[in-house]
Amino acid sequence: MSGVLKRRSVLPGFGLTLGFTLSYLGLLVLLPLAGLVLAAARCQPQEMLATLLSHRTLAAFRLTLTTSAIAASASAVLGTIVAWVVVRYQFPGRRLLDALVDLPLALPTAVSGISLAWIYGPQGWIGRHLEAFGISVVRAPLGIIVAQVFIGLPFVVRTLQPAIEEIDPEVEEAAASLGAGRLQTFLRVLLPMLLPGLLAGMALAFARGLGEYGSVVFIAGNIPGQTEVVPVLLVSAIEESRADGSYDYQAAAVIAVAALAVSFVCLLAINLLQLWCRRR
């Protein structure tokens, strides 16, 4: 351990930068989270369990995890295609397309939520035609997935781009000349090289989907137990009040800590999977 700390580097300032890193993480990340856990700990254990195991909370977690997972997978497929096109081909407007990928991240989430709800709404440009086939997007879980893909796609594209840039087109040519089919080349040669980046991108998209509030609140129905995701549940839990009119922050804190734990476990699992991929 001491050997690691004392190792000389060309640039000085290890102490300073580590100090900065620790105080940043402490003040902006760990301290607020510790406050949250403390607020939740003030709750009676029975009340805590009742909040967590209620039909509404469980349904919200189930819905959020499912839609985020589907959205992350959809982002992975679509994002791979987008990243591949942007890196591998030269065509007019390529740079513009490349820049457009980041737009969802810069857009205020409420703006994207309102526009998505409008386009996919029962009278919207796309929603009108889907409705004719009996497919509802707005006010249905599908809408939540659409919003999550919208915001998750840039993460996959941006993490995959450097990985694709590193792959020499000669690798594909070599595979083809050795007799591999197109699908085989993709599955056996390219995919293993892309997998760590893809998983990292998926993890980011998944995490973002879990926490997405601004756009989902406009497109989802927010019906408790049906189309209410965890962030929306959290916000309404904060706004709900007890019989004397006082606000019920503790119940919200309990749900928040549970959401934190679930996200942490999910991210840890994906990171471990990624590590395993790299080692292989």
Next chain:
Amino acid sequence: MPRWLSTGCVTVCKRIAICGIVGLGLAAVMVSLHGCGSGSQSVSILNVSYDPTREFYKQYNQQFVEYWKAQTGQSIVVRTSHGGSGKQARSVIEGLEADVVTLALALDIDVLASQGGLLAADWQRRLPHNSCPYTSTIVFLTYREHPRGLQISDWPDLLQQGVEVVTPNPKTSGGARWNYLAAWGYALKRELGDWRKLKDPACAAEVAEAEKKAEQFVTELFARVRKLDTGAREATLSFIQGQGDVLLAWENEALWVVNSPEGRRFKMVVPSVSILAEPPVAVVDAVVDRRGTRCVAEAYLEYLYSAAGQTLAAVHHYRPVKPELVPSEHLRQFAAVELFTIEQVFGGWSEAHRKHFAKGGICDRILAAMGR
């Protein structure tokens, strides 16, 4: 650093320091001199309001600023913040410096008094008409020509097969609480026929039966809701975007939509019975005393009761509490409707909150039934 530069620097610094000290002194004098419109310095106040009052207060602020300038010679700035009423009340408790609050329901201001200790508990007696300068009611907004030929004229029509109702979430939106209570009150009226039975001990069994029917009615009504927005304006937006068949809305919000250019597709339907919605206003004592803005804040609210304030409220589709001050052409838009008050049917806001909207109340049961 050359010598001339460093001495120059020092003199500049000195000057800045002197200016700073003089400026601070002046500011201190100005603050201590501050009285009701005595100075010519600029004062700003913040009005924390609820969702659909945006257009009204935008115009009212301009008028009030001009009025105040003419009265006292003082220039003021009035800022307004809008959002769901409950959320706004919470922001004020958490430190948003509101000189005045103009919220959707008395309960939200009661919470400022009881939890925040920001104003006296008897705030509602300070201004005329229970501190409500304007009122409204709950009406329906629907399509002029419905694509599926739905006819909606009163509460029972909302329960027709295939009707989708749009309302915000009563747990988060003040407007939605009025929607909920209006529906409940209608159902009670249908069962009982006479409000006086509610207070009559001899009718207790009949009232209990009617309450059960009312819960059933409201449950069925909410079973027709597919989206719960957090605020009234959001729900209006969802409806205009084509979600749902009928919107339960504030009368002022519905009139605002039908009078807007894109509102021609819609019509307002006034039900046979509805609730008298009373959005109250109050000066936040703790904030105005700290900021020295009490005079302006009080005048800001009192001006709402003047002929100019009342007329502007009517122009923005709020029912003025002093209609005698308002030209009759602005009053024609308000349909005659049988209105009941929250005191009359629910025994006041705190009682209605405890029974319906608090954690574990009837509203929780009704929302839980939506998810099945």
